[in-house]
Amino acid sequence: MLDVVNLSHTYGEGPNAHQALGGIDLKVAEGEMVCVVGPSGCGKSTLLRSIAGLIRPTEGQIRIRETTVADTPGDLAVVFQDYSRSLFPWMSVGDNVALPLRRRGKDRTARRAAAAEALEEVGLAAASSKFPWELSGGMQQRVAIARALAYRPSLLLMDEPFGSVDAQTREDLEDLVLKVREHHRMTVLLITHDIDESVYVGDRVVVLTRSPARVAGELSVDLPFPRDQIATRELPAFVHLRAEVGRLVRAKKESPPVQV
């Protein structure tokens, strides 16, 4: 489904150059939910922005369903961390959700219906005619998720989607994402710095090293579905996986990888 091959990116030139990505290989299978974890500032966002076609990587290749991602973004949707800046304050919630559907060649009524359905799914059916800034942070992020859902992308990218909300809302949103992903059999790539979260929502966790980011290792998460905030987190397997991911994140802090 998603195939990232030897992806490198360097910002700037000459002595001020900063290498953010140092050759990343990553595969995401159809219907899989992969979490990418790494220390802050390691280049996770650069990876996501490259996959979304927002920046052109200096080296390497990205293919979505065998099509190379070039300037034009692939058939994907993005949920950004900063919901207040990702939703457009001059449009109603419904219009925000419906906007990308224009690209799907749907007419006005079809767009409205799709938007209403998506909002219903995230539990915000009544908020359609409100403006984003009239909602709480968690609700705004639900709108952003609804927008991604309505678009029916073949790949959903999420960049620290729960990074700016309080702990309770965060758990609700994690469960919401698990639910809709299950329902639509969506392929998701979620970027986070939170180890617990990556294990809780992911089918697989990929750990990146400090910048320039490389893949430090990856783990399959064989936790049963449906997951539960209390029950899942107290499973020995969960505790074990969390420790494993933590070790991978930490290990590379002390011994940086050898330059190739």
Add this chain to the structure above:
Amino acid sequence: MIDRRVVVRGAAGAAVLLIAAELAGRSGLIDPVLLPPMSTVLAGAAGLLADPEFLTDLWGTVIVWATGLLTAIVIAVPLGVLLGTLPRAELAARPLVEFMRPIPSVALLPLVTLLIPYDHGVKITVIVYAAVWPVLINTMYGLRDVDPVAKETLRSFGFGRLAVLARVSVPSAAPFVLTGVRLAAATGLIVAISAELVAGGTDGIGAFMIRAGSGYRTDLILAATLWAGILGLLANMLLVRVQRWAFRWHTERTGA
């Protein structure tokens, strides 16, 4: 740090325009009497600097402009401070200000010409009328925007109202005042030249242009326009410099 590419591109853009204008004139695409080639205009502009007649005109504009601007500052700043510190007075005066401000100062020219027989006096009066408003409004706004914590700090040390005004309110409103002065300077130049064009008079860039226009000397008109533009550019640059230098603390604090 200025990017070298920016300079090169800017120069290229200007060059393309100049060459296009030159070609349009030379090839006869535009009647050269109406729009002379750029080389003629630039040569004319250089020549004007050595022309005592034009220099007198230039000086005439500068002098009425500067006098008008200074007078406006002398009137508007104290008035703005007064209205800015007395909210009730400001509230009452606001409708009068809101009605008088939109009257275009050049509309007063016919009246002022009748009242004041002295040519520079007419121009200065309308410049003052135009330049007062931006300074007044910005001064009032600046005083209202003073950080109350700063005022209360000083009050708590036992300073009186006037001391607070002099030490906190006026200094912290000063950047706003200077912004107003910059706006007033730009408007003032527009009004100065408008007044010269409408009322004529003995000297001024506008008067020079009328004389050049009656002789169909578009090259001289354009050359004088060029100098008027440079005058405006210089004045703005100067005031921006002054503002940056005098209020480093302000730009640093707001990160603007």
Add this chain to the structure above:
Amino acid sequence: MTTTVEGQTTRGMRAGLLAVLARVWLVPIAVAAWELGTRQAGSTYFPPPSQILARMYELWFSGPAAHLFLTDGALGDFLPSLARLFGGWALACVLGIGLGVALGRSRKLSGYIDPLVEFGRAIPPPTLIPLFIILFKMGTQMQVATIVYGVIWPILINTIDGARHVDRVHADTAQAFGLGRAQRLFRIILPAAGPKIFAGVRLSLSLAVILMVVSELVGSTNGIGYQLMFTQQNFDLSGMWGAIVLLGVLGFVLNASFLVVERRVLSWHRRARQTT
């Protein structure tokens, strides 16, 4: 119960009335002082406001009801003035916003054009009147050209600024969802730059009134500016003061109505800022 509610409403009304009074009490006093002062002085140059109003009525507002009480003179002067004003202003808006978005979104293009913009806006617009008189002859074309040239700068500069600083996450979101050029322009860039654009457009409106007057004073055979000159030359001072008052009212009304429109169009911006 009801009495207290009524008591509250009357108290509320009284408070509202007092607030209005606190705002406007100086206006009647100022007008009365003006009337008394001018009567006392008896100067020909300063007719009392009552006389100015009478003259305004006589000149412009004593027409037939079918013409909204406007006289032929009023129609002959107001309509051309307003047509030039709005025509020039609208043209400047279209050109300024179009060019501004292009320059704001393309670093390359703005690199080539920016210095020209900087110089162009430094030229005081009335300086171009003599040139425009020769190029376009006296009349509407020259006046519209003057207005367009004069008022385009605030629109252009603000649009460039607004379009250049569209929030990066907004731009990224639009791009990630693959919005087309037209949609990005009309749904993202223009609304995001809206507040800045409106500020520039409002500034340009008051500038347009000034330039309309200047261009009519210099070269015109009709219009409010021409009327101003005509009354002065005929020593009709009440009429001249009337034209001045009229211009003040025009400026005030234009600004106020523009604010109403702005409030409606940009209500999201105002309210979004209040909540955060």
